[in-house]
Amino acid sequence: MNISLQDAKALIDAAQAAAVRIDKPITVVVVDTGGFVVATERMDGARPLQPSIATAKAYTSAVMQRPSKMLKGWAESQPGFFAQVSTMGHHPIVATEGGMTIKRNGQLLGGLGVSGGTGDEDQEICDAALHALGYESAFAEWNTIKKD
Amino acid sequence: MNISLQDAKALIDAAQAAAVRIDKPITVVVVDTGGFVVATERMDGARPLQPSIATAKAYTSAVMQRPSKMLKGWAESQPGFFAQVSTMGHHPIVATEGGMTIKRNGQLLGGLGVSGGTGDEDQEICDAALHALGYESAFAEWNTIKKD
Amino acid sequence: MNISLQDAKALIDAAQAAAVRIDKPITVVVVDTGGFVVATERMDGARPLQPSIATAKAYTSAVMQRPSKMLKGWAESQPGFFAQVSTMGHHPIVATEGGMTIKRNGQLLGGLGVSGGTGDEDQEICDAALHALGYESAFAEWNTIKKD
């Protein structure tokens, strides 16, 4: 199950509305569960490298199946190993704010990445967009083996 | 001068309308004159690698400053040299249908790339979108030295 | 809007004049707003790798849209993430002295990079050249959303 283009665009609209409130032009990227881009929008005035940065955040959150900031502990405790892992995907695996897994009713749908503000601002924009559209905000560090 | 996000989204809407007419889900990418992504949309059902393919087409058309299909003669007459040139940019330089330079009143604004149909279909979708919005459709093989 | 070759050469001349004053052979690179080289000059006696270094500084300042030294805070606060971002462009994104965004009347025109002295000397040469030709010297950490 992957996020639809319509739902991706709704997330982008909500993120842009949050960016307008802090008066910073941002780039928002939505990827599917495999980390492939569904939609990207770079606001006027937003810097050229933002799509690459936001894609890395969205990709990380989709394929690592938890928000990119949740990787910070790993990146700090095993910097050498994490540096190697960070190049093992199709895009960089980044341990930073501004990337969120998109999930509803326990179902993974993709990843959301925001670039254009401070790390905290990028994160707040992600959170605001996901909250506005009713996606989940809590993620576990580890998956479990499903039994039923 | 670079294309605005609003104008990029209008081009994407027009391209999607053309894709609906041939009943094929596509991905459309718009880049600025430096080849940096402004907007990407992958329609539901469109395959995962389309954004990469469409980005290469849009990038090529922006930085080579002419439609990507106009490079086919070069690619055919000097295949070895063209293969080397094709890796000199930030994205692959591709000699194929489905990439158009975005230009109005002689002013370069960016590049448009479409992936999802045959080469001819991708090209027709580009042409339809640019035509619908009044962009230029004729490009010279060579730039000239401006005098005034 | 990109810097013209004539204006790029005037900047190079001004930078070389500043280099003569400190008696160090330098390399100066000017790129356009997309980060593509407009002009490079390596003075006699200047070392072979300087063009690559100066290109990275100029590229960074053009596509990050602020002087390369303004990235030092980011590079220091998030070294792992910044290392990843530093490879996302067509040339390395460097957080160091000696790279300046070229801007006049609020209009981005390109990037200037100098290599050949200490970081401070390279920066002073950039500043002297930009000042001599009336370009802007103040840059904001963040862009804002333009309204009108």
Added chain:
Amino acid sequence: MNISLQDAKALIDAAQAAAVRIDKPITVVVVDTGGFVVATERMDGARPLQPSIATAKAYTSAVMQRPSKMLKGWAESQPGFFAQVSTMGHHPIVATEGGMTIKRNGQLLGGLGVSGGTGDEDQEICDAALHALGYESAFAEWNTIKKD
């Protein structure tokens, strides 16, 4: 012995004068005997990727110590092997028109690369510039072991 910046700029001026005669904006690159850039100039209207292409031509002609077009026989007779060799340098080794070794009185001084016209035009511009400034135009396919 390497070409001086002043002599490199004189070659660039001569090449640009030849480009004006055919009304095509070009990029000219001069490298030293080690293949490191001495000077690059991209004329207004010249396309963004020309500096990369012209650098490859100049680099090839400097480090292969013969005009880049003289490699065409090799590239054609051993395409697989040549493709491998072509990536063994610091820049692509290209077998095409528009790159010339810079040599005077039997002394290698560097390489000249031109991009912006057809292969033949790029070559004619190189030839015109080298001729105007009295550099050699004849090169042997093979070096010999100097005896004296």
